[in-house]
Amino acid sequence: MGAHSHDNIDWDAHLDRLRAADDFIAPDITQVIGRLLRPGDRSVIEIGAGAGGTAAIIAKTLASRGDGGRLTVVDTAEQLLNAAGERATGAAGGVEIRTVRADAADDTLAEEIEKAGATPQADLVYAAFVVHHLPDQLAGLRRLARLVKPGGRLAVVEFGLQTRVLPADIGLGEPGLEARLLNASEQWFQQMRAEMDGSVRLPMGWAKAMTEAGLTEATSFSYLIDRPAPLDDLGRAAAIRQLGMLRRDADERLPAADVEILDQLLDPGSEHYAGNRDDLHYLSANTVHIGTKPA
Numbered sequence: 001m002g003a004h005s006h007d008n009i010d011w012d013a014h015l016d017r018l019r020a021a022d023d024f025i026a027p028d029i030t031q032v033i034g035r036l037l038r039p040g041d042r043s044v045i046e047i048g049a050g051a052g053g054t055a056a057i058i059a060k061t062l063a064s065r066g067d068g069g070r071l072t073v074v075d076t077a078e079q080l081l082n083a084a085g086e087r088a089t090g091a092a093g094g095v096e097i098r099t100v101r102a103d104a105a106d107d108t109l110a111e112e113i114e115k116a117g118a119t120p121q122a123d124l125v126y127a128a129f130v131v132h133h134l135p136d137q138l139a140g141l142r143r144l145a146r147l148v149k150p151g152g153r154l155a156v157v158e159f160g161l162q163t164r165v166l167p168a169d170i171g172l173g174e175p176g177l178e179a180r181l182l183n184a185s186e187q188w189f190q191q192m193r194a195e196m197d198g199s200v201r202l203p204m205g206w207a208k209a210m211t212e213a214g215l216t217e218a219t220s221f222s223y224l225i226d227r228p229a230p231l232d233d234l235g236r237a238a239a240i241r242q243l244g245m246l247r248r249d250a251d252e253r254l255p256a257a258d259v260e261i262l263d264q265l266l267d268p269g270s271e272h273y274a275g276n277r278d279d280l281h282y283l284s285a286n287t288v289h290i291g292t293k294p295a
């Protein structure tokens with residue numbers, strides 16, 4: 001059996017959702033990558049690339065600088081990996097793109113990258129929303145730090161503030177529905193982490209964890225995904241996807257009345273379908289944590 005994730009999630013089944021999300025946030029991620037890639041950076045390893053939207057932006061940014069460049073994409077999910085490889089290859093000429101099916105929770109990560117014919121060190125190692133899917137996140141950071149060239153940087157993107165798409169009072173049920181949904185989602189997240197085999201807590205902030213992982217100059221910045229109401233079709237679809245994510249085991253965690261309303265918001269046949277509302281917005285803040293490998 002090949003590499004697999006540890007979180008009980010079939011990531012390949014999320015291809016369409018991840019692809020749509022990539023398209024929605026492409027302008028924001030283009031800015032993040034522009035800010036992260038330093039002028040001399042020629043090589044990048046991306047861990048847990050999803051459908052490859054960011055990989056394509058990295059490849060394009062490297063290509064725009066001329067002089068080649070190298071991008072290695074690592075993931076446990078085979079279909080996602082293929083999709084990411086294709087998307088990155090299609091986005092940029094002259095940049096060497098490699099895909100490696102490997103597990104970021106396995107200490108053989110660097111060897112697996114090397115075995116696949118790619119260089120196991122890069123100027124920038126980028127991992128967005130994947131370290132929290134590893135049983136031992138600090139061990140994960142240490143493993144990723146080993147993939148960074150001396151003088152290079154590890155960038156880990158994690159949640160900043162929870163995504164908001166609904167008005168505080170949607171006119172159905174009790175006000176504050178979204179806050180209750182987000183609370184349930186946080187419980188789901190903690191359970192997902194607790195149920196991983198070998199799950200270890202990370203009782204510290206990310207910048208401190210970067211330092212613990214042997215990196216220096218730990219710093220962070222956050223970026224907003226800020227799409228005010230009224231949303232266009234892309235934004236509305238993103239808001240519906242977000243509500244769909246909040247439906248995930250809502251039955252077990254929320255009052256039946258809230259679940260019923262959420263189902264109406266998600267049902268295109270319902271008079272209360274959220275896709276027909278002109279007061280949805282999309283506001284999210286994510287944080288990029290950066291550490292430097294001592295030269």
Ligand SMILES: C[S@@+](CC[C@H](N)C(=O)[O-])C[C@H]1O[C@@H](n2cnc3c(N)ncnc32)[C@H](O)[C@@H]1O
Nearest residue numbers: 005011048049050075076077103104128129130
């Ligand atoms: C939440 S998605 C994030 C995708 C993308 N980075 C983004 O920001 O949209 C998590 C990604 O990490 C991958 N993944 C999960 N566990 C992994 C592991 N142990 N090693 C490598 N990749 C993993 C999944 O297959 C998926 O591509």
